[in-house]
Amino acid sequence: MNHLISVLVENKPGVLARVATMFARRGFNIHSLTVGPTAEEGMSRMTVVAETPEVEQITKQLYKLVHTVKVTEFEPGQAVVRELMLVKVNADPKRRSEVLNAASVFDATAVDIGSSSLTFQVAGTPESLADFLEMMRPYGVSALVKSGRIALAKNSKTKAAAGT
Amino acid sequence: MSEQLTGAQALLRALELEGVEIAFGVPGGAVLPLYDPLLDSSIRHVLARHEQGAGHMASGYAHASGRVGVTIATSGPGATNLVTPLADAYADSIPVVAITGQVASTSIGYDAFQEAHTWGITAPCTKHNYLVTDVNDIPNVVREAFHLAATGRPGPVLVDIPKNILAATMTWQGQGTIDLPGYKPRGEGHHKQISAAIKLLLASERPVFYAGGGLVRAEAAEEALTFARAANLPVVTTLMARGVIPDSYEKHLGMPGMHGTYAATMSMQRSDLLVTIGARFDDRVTGKVAAFAPDAKVIHVDIDPAEIGKVRNAEVPIVGHAKAVLKQLIAELEKQLDGDPAPDYQPWIDTVLGWRDDNPLTYDQRPEGPILQQYFIDELSRYMGDNAIVVAGVGQHQMWTSQFWKFERPNTWVNSGGLGTMGYAVPAAVGAQAAMPETTVWAIDGDGCFQMTSQELITAAIEGFPVKIAIMNNGALGMVKQWQSLFYNGRLSGVDLSGGIPDFVMLAEAMGCVGMRVDNPADVPAIIEKAMSVTDRPVVIEVVCDPDEMVFPMVPAGGSNDDVVLNKQGLK
Numbered sequence: 001m002n003h004l005i006s007v008l009v010e011n012k013p014g015v016l017a018r019v020a021t022m023f024a025r026r027g028f029n030i031h032s033l034t035v036g037p038t039a040e041e042g043m044s045r046m047t048v049v050a051e052t053p054e055v056e057q058i059t060k061q062l063y064k065l066v067h068t069v070k071v072t073e074f075e076p077g078q079a080v081v082r083e084l085m086l087v088k089v090n091a092d093p094k095r096r097s098e099v100l101n102a103a104s105v106f107d108a109t110a111v112d113i114g115s116s117s118l119t120f121q122v123a124g125t126p127e128s129l130a131d132f133l134e135m136m137r138p139y140g141v142s143a144l145v146k147s148g149r150i151a152l153a154k155n156s157k158t159k160a161a162a163g164t
Numbered sequence: 165m166s167e168q169l170t171g172a173q174a175l176l177r178a179l180e181l182e183g184v185e186i187a188f189g190v191p192g193g194a195v196l197p198l199y200d201p202l203l204d205s206s207i208r209h210v211l212a213r214h215e216q217g218a219g220h221m222a223s224g225y226a227h228a229s230g231r232v233g234v235t236i237a238t239s240g241p242g243a244t245n246l247v248t249p250l251a252d253a254y255a256d257s258i259p260v261v262a263i264t265g266q267v268a269s270t271s272i273g274y275d276a277f278q279e280a281h282t283w284g285i286t287a288p289c290t291k292h293n294y295l296v297t298d299v300n301d302i303p304n305v306v307r308e309a310f311h312l313a314a315t316g317r318p319g320p321v322l323v324d325i326p327k328n329i330l331a332a333t334m335t336w337q338g339q340g341t342i343d344l345p346g347y348k349p350r351g352e353g354h355h356k357q358i359s360a361a362i363k364l365l366l367a368s369e370r371p372v373f374y375a376g377g378g379l380v381r382a383e384a385a386e387e388a389l390t391f392a393r394a395a396n397l398p399v400v401t402t403l404m405a406r407g408v409i410p411d412s413y414e415k416h417l418g419m420p421g422m423h424g425t426y427a428a429t430m431s432m433q434r435s436d437l438l439v440t441i442g443a444r445f446d447d448r449v450t451g452k453v454a455a456f457a458p459d460a461k462v463i464h465v466d467i468d469p470a471e472i473g474k475v476r477n478a479e480v481p482i483v484g485h486a487k488a489v490l491k492q493l494i495a496e497l498e499k500q501l502d503g504d505p506a507p508d509y510q511p512w513i514d515t516v517l518g519w520r521d522d523n524p525l526t527y528d529q530r531p532e533g534p535i536l537q538q539y540f541i542d543e544l545s546r547y548m549g550d551n552a553i554v555v556a557g558v559g560q561h562q563m564w565t566s567q568f569w570k571f572e573r574p575n576t577w578v579n580s581g582g583l584g585t586m587g588y589a590v591p592a593a594v595g596a597q598a599a600m601p602e603t604t605v606w607a608i609d610g611d612g613c614f615q616m617t618s619q620e621l622i623t624a625a626i627e628g629f630p631v632k633i634a635i636m637n638n639g640a641l642g643m644v645k646q647w648q649s650l651f652y653n654g655r656l657s658g659v660d661l662s663g664g665i666p667d668f669v670m671l672a673e674a675m676g677c678v679g680m681r682v683d684n685p686a687d688v689p690a691i692i693e694k695a696m697s698v699t700d701r702p703v704v705i706e707v708v709c710d711p712d713e714m715v716f717p718m719v720p721a722g723g724s725n726d727d728v729v730l731n732k733q734g735l736k
Contacts, residue, residue: 013297057470063469066312066346
């Protein structure tokens with residue numbers, strides 16, 4: 001099962017390696033991991049999607065790392081979750097407008113146009129990215145890259161309109 | 165206050181301010197700037213013959229004294245040789261600070277001579293580690309390293325310092341400060357949980373106090389005994405906890421687990437409540453987890469939240485320092501009893517004491533020999549009373565020492581439990597002796613273990629640590645041989661050490677020790693007497709032992725603790 005964990009860490013050299021090593025050492029599988037600065041100076045936030053039945057152990061082992069300040073596991077609906085994807089879709093000139101039309105249903109932006117392909121940038125929930133990919137598959141997806149999920153706790157208890 | 169110091173001088177000043185009196189190390193190129201001002205420091209340097217030895221000495225020192233042990237090594241191979249002692253100290257929660265030299269910060273990443281990625285290599289086997297990149301950070305890093313090593317769940321911390329940082333100058337501004345926003349070890353346990361624990365205890369019918377090594381680290385021996393007495397509890401002490409509750413305590417059942425006593429193992433197995441403090445449900449204790457103590461609820465007290473629920477679910481989890489939590493438990497027990505006597509837990513107490521009396525640890529020493537290891541250890545324990553620190557390596561001799569030594573006080577038992585590091589005994593004994601110069605330190609070692617680190621007896625002889633080593637020489641890697649004999653159809657593979665090479669007596673003498681040999685059971689008391697009469701140098705006794713003796717009781721690996729085997733005849 002996938003768990004979404006947000007980890008606030010001190011921004012010290014090697015902190016990513018410490019987290020990654022701990023996951024490897026304990027046999028926890030990382031599905032995706034992003035890291036970047038936060039509003040607070042000297043701190044970084046990692047968003048980890050981990051595959052494990054044992055999320056409590058992950059949380060506790062993360063806390064054992066000296067540079068870990070706060071660990072939050074998000075249940076579905078508790079956080080705004082976003083992911084960025086770049087997708088290169090086959091589109092020769094005669095199908096280009098069809099592909100662009102299809103893409104316009106989503107919040108997808110064409111960021112590069114080649115002679116036989118289009119590259120889209122899609123930002124959204126993991127589900128909307130999956131839907132977009134599904135839509136593009138018939139045209140042929142020749143390359144794709146995802147940023148990994150980022151998440152922030154919701155302020156209100158109500159679900160955000162854009163989904164989980 | 166604001167004098168100019170080199171990084172190395174600042175490091176030594178910071179170590180002195182932490183109260184460090186002794187450091188065990190081996191120099192090398194990257195720590196040359198450190199070894200020069202070391203000559204002017206109040207810190208005594210003990211020159212080990214191998215960095216692994218230096219690391220285990222620091223651990224033995226910490227084990228025996230409860231203080232932080234310090235070890236120093238150079239970059240590259242010096243640091244990698246420390247990996248085993250660091251992993252060992254990590255597994256047993258021993259407070260050690262390791263200082264390693266590193267190639268100049270400008271050379272890091274260029275595969276310089278004697279460069280190794282020390283912090284990366286040691287991150288998984290330390291509680292925390294540092295690579296110092298600014299000379300001004302040294303005081304703070306040392307302050308934090310000692311704080312981390314000694315508080316919370318203790319453990320090893322490594323500080324890696326490049327040579328140019330050691331040589332750089334800085335302005336000394338005083339002792340460092342601690343800035344660890346994510347590190348907040350707990351003291352007392354949550355009062356609701358304390359109350360729930362005592363409620364559960366008073367409602368139980370078959371409780372067992374499962375006492376672990378965390379009690380030793382927390383210096384909670386007195387509170388543990390008070391609690392056991394006040395609550396009328398039978399007690400088992402794990403391998404790491406031997407001595408924390410005296411073996412003479414009237415309801416002490418011994419060590420549980422793979423080679424534990426029948427009474428200790430079976431009492432846990434039949435218990436309805438395990439009062440677990442500073443223990444971690446190690447596989448050597450539980451056997452097959454799914455079959456372990458099937459009817460027991462669990463109160464689990466630990467300073468490390470990650471230990472709670474890791475192996476066994478706890479009905480009452482309590483995160484806290486064992487000493488503080490025990491005080492709370494004692495007070496809460498008194499409060500809930502409200503003047504009533506504690507439950508007598510009958511007939512349970514009679515049952516477990518009956519198991520103890522009916523299934524004592526035994527051995528059958530024939531007068532004509534060969535010497536049984538258990539007999540030697542029993543005799544030595546009787547001779548020493550509780551006036552010694554006893555150290556062991558890893559294997560059969562370790563299990564027999566844990567079984568047959570009468571432990572009465574904490575910090576008198578030094579051994580490698582979690583990692584199971586062969587070769588631990590000799591250097592750890594040296595470290596223990598350094599910590600406790602007035603106490604006799606005996607190491608019970610195996611012939612296999614001894615050959616892994618015996619060179620540290622040279623250190624002992626030259627530096628004036630008169631440790632006493634008894635080698636249980638059975639001419640084999642005995643524990644491996646036992647398993648091959650029992651579970652691999654007696655096909656012995658790679659375990660033979662017989663043939664009289666080396667001559668341990670000559671080897672001991674060559675290393676500046678007094679060497680002795682005993683092979684007749686009747687001579688054992690006299691040889692102990694003779695070893696005790698030597699006080700100016702280390703002594704090595706080669707005890708020529710039964711090559712085929714096995715450790716029992718035994719729970720075969722992966723088996724249920726219900727299937728504890730009492731002797732060889734009990735094996736199917």
